[in-house]
Amino acid sequence: MRVLLTGSSGWLGRFLAPMLRGAGHHVTGLDVAPGTDTQVLGSVADRALVERVFADHGIEAVIHAGGLHKPDIVRYPAQTFVDVNVAGTLNLLECAKAAGHDRFVFTSTTSLMISQAIRDEASDAAVWLDETSGPIEPRNIYGVTKLAAEGLCRIAALEHGLATIVLRTSRFFPEDDDTHAVPSGENLKANELLHRRLTVEDAARAHLAALERAPAVGHSVFVISAPTPFGREDCAELKRDAAAVIARSFPEAASLYAARGWTLPASIGRVYDAGLAERVLGFRCATDFAAVLAALRDGGPLPFAHDPAYVSPKERGGDGPVLA
Structure with missing residues (x-):
């Protein structure tokens, strides 16, 4: 298929574009920043540009991975988030509908599921998060606009029969966390593979699976995260003594961590369950916490x-572009 990939110069795009080509697809990359896999420079907020891309490149399917993200909150006003994340998604959906497409994959985020109460971790148990969790109460403009874009995908499916797959990906950014100082760096990322992270390679593979399965699935939302070793029955203990729960599944974790100078989490406040993606899309992340321990x-x-x-x-x- 001739696939339009937005965000083609970004962290996910640099892995996803070659993966799509390897699967036999022709990829047209659209991004505001130049990159190896970006053929068109511009913003999804520019409706005329989006229409030209569809016409000039014979686009047959869309993977919409571009947009503004949580770190952009300090760089861009709320209106820009609305223009890019909401209006930009609408532009792509309407062009896909006009072109008679049968599939559309949207990169969303588990961040929109995190209310302020969940963020504060005030509960006496870890919060188990899957596609049925709610009410959804995003705590910032990033989450609000991503949720609105998800709604546009749902309406496109209901009203026009466009198969729209929404992937709520957990963390896969490579940089340090801007909200957690201890532990930091690699230690934090390793810990998060237990309950709220995946690799960028797995994120790319999830999009390829969604593209292939979309017509058979129709519309659906999927949490995409590394498989967690925990169960719902562990939630209370995870909040109280996460190390004890981890030790039951990974007895050598503490010693391997100690040898590296790392620390295991003392408490875990949320767990993402990606089981639905495995059951419906047939997709399971290849990298998990066990892979970290094997490397150590x-x-x-x-x-x-x-x-x-x-x-x-x-x-x-x-300062970057006006629109992303």
């Missing part, structure tokens, strides 16, 4: 990317 045990490279110096391509060279 064998002295091999860690199975995830960590780059404290990473800067989004759209932000390089100054």
